[in-house]
């Protein structure tokens with residue numbers, strides 16, 4: 001089971017109301033390489049992956065939910081004081097018409113989240129390579145968003161998330177080696 | 190929002206977030222390096238520190254966890270603000 005902890009993994013501060021940045025950030029909320037996709041991808045793979053890497057998938061999957069909450073916090077803080085007019089100017093008019101200021105699992109272009117973003121191949125190496133690619137793609141997205149904002153407080157939180165993707169990718173690469181080594185031992189005996 | 194949110198709240202929270210960050214890092218590292226004794230010792234030591242830090246935080250600012258992993262004063266503290274995105 002999961003237990004909720006009433007705190008963010010890392011502080012999230014924004015220095016100004018900026019619905020445009022929020023619009024881009026939604027990519028990491030309900031987009032293909034976003035945090036929701038990441039959490040659901042890893043946790044779902046646990047059931048059929050070799051025992052040796054179940055712990056890693058559980059822990060990274062859980063951490064991704066903490067990242068999802070950080071992204072939600074950023075979007076909430078960037079939009080909470082925005083007028084409908086400002087949302088419209090930022091390209092969020094369509095979103096506002098449907099959801100008011102509520103968050104929704106869609107990407108930056110407004111496409112709703114879909115399970116098609118998640119691969120589940122049942123082959124441990126195929127799944128782990130998918131995970132490594134997902135982490136690298138998320139890292140790249142964070143970089144593009146960091147480049148598009150001049151809010152240094154927001155950049156600080158985004159850099160934290162970018163660094164986490166690097167660590168996750170590294171751990172998944174180690175998991176690949178663990179699986180390969182395990183296979184080789186089984187071939188010998 | 191909430192009158193309890195003084196400078197001390199933010200520094201205590203940050204202290205806990207720092208300890209927890211080290212613990213998350215060590216956890217993921219140990220998931221792929223289960224035989225690193227030194228890392229396990231560091232993990233256990235930090236886990237103890239973390240427990241004390243969280244306990245102090247909860248005494249001042251209310252429960253961090255639910256389903257019986259934290260205690261509550263009267264009235265039921267869990268539903269009190271602030272929620273994480275409000276600070």
Ligand SMILES: [Fe+2]
Nearest residue numbers: 038164165168
């Ligand atoms: Fe990640």
